Amino acid sequence: xxxxxxxxxxxxxxxxxxxxxxxxxxxxxxxxxxxxxxxxxxxxxxxxxxxxxxxxxxxxxxxxxxxxxxxxxxxxxxxxxxxxxxxxxxxxxxxxxxxxxxxxxxxxxxxxxxxxxxxxx
Amino acid sequence: xxxxxxxxxxxxxxxxxxxxxxxxxxxxxxxxxxxxxxxxxxxxxxxxxxxxxxxxxxxxxxxxxxxxxxxxxxxxxxxxxxxxxxxxxxxxxxxxxxxxxxx
Numbered sequence: 140x141x142x143x144x145x146x147x148x149x150x151x152x153x154x155x156x157x158x159x160x161x162x163x164x165x166x167x168x169x170x171x172x173x174x175x176x177x178x179x180x181x182x183x184x185x186x187x188x189x190x191x192x193x194x195x196x197x198x199x200x201x202x203x204x205x206x207x208x209x210x211x212x213x214x215x216x217x218x219x220x221x222x223x224x225x226x227x228x229x230x231x232x233x234x235x236x237x238x239x240x241x242x243x244x245x246x247x248x249x250x251x252x253x254x255x256x257x258x259x260x
Numbered sequence: 261x262x263x264x265x266x267x268x269x270x271x272x273x274x275x276x277x278x279x280x281x282x283x284x285x286x287x288x289x290x291x292x293x294x295x296x297x298x299x300x301x302x303x304x305x306x307x308x309x310x311x312x313x314x315x316x317x318x319x320x321x322x323x324x325x326x327x328x329x330x331x332x333x334x335x336x337x338x339x340x341x342x343x344x345x346x347x348x349x350x351x352x353x354x355x356x357x358x359x360x361x362x363x
Contacts, residue, residue: 153308153309154308154309154310154312155306155307155308155310155312155313155314155347156312158306158314158347159347172352188349214349215351217349218348218349218352219343219346219347219348219349220346220347220349221343221345221346221347222314222344222345222346222347223345224344224345226345228305228306228314228345232306
């Protein structure tokens with residue numbers, strides 16, 4: 140559920156991608172740069188806004204519909220992501236941040252390694 | 261990353277850099293000019309350093325130019341649509357401003 144790379148965690152924590160990561164499991168519409176749209180369930184969003192969708196209805200710029208089991212969209216190709224009406228944005232961001240902090244502090248109580256622990260004199 | 265109503269990071273009240281001007285517009289209605297002749301008008305809920313934004317109650321306007329083949333006149337058409345809550349990727353954003361007031 141949380142990415143395994145420290146770099147990706149830091150990127151995610153410091154940008155709005157964290158909200159998109161909270162959309163996992165929701166059905167949304169993604170508007171692409173090439174004027175096409177993809178509506179499906181969000182499987183995963185990474186720090187670079189690359190999105191994987193499943194059970195997708197893909198509408199190309201001419202309006203032609205295609206059904207796709209699995210669709211991977213490069214972050215650069217995204218123009219908009221429609222946020223479902225029922226979503227509480229603040230709660231979603233807060234819970235995503237909490238997940239990252241839990242992972243980051245994992246094992247610290249048992250004397251384990253802490254990511255970027257402050258150096259104290 | 262800055263969000264309205266709940267500050268994730270402590271921020272100063274002074275305007276120090278251009279992004280601070282956008283911070284002043286949090287929870288206000290704004291006008292966003294985007295690439296490919298698009299404009300958005302909506303309420304700014306959150307933004308980050310890439311200008312990724314969350315806009316609420318958005319109206320998107322897409323402007324196209326058609327050229328009449330006989331008279332070579334330019335015909336400007338605009339298409340609007342409304343979206344309740346939209347995440348906008350920052351690399352498409354050209355400028356951010358308070359909504360234009362028609363005097």
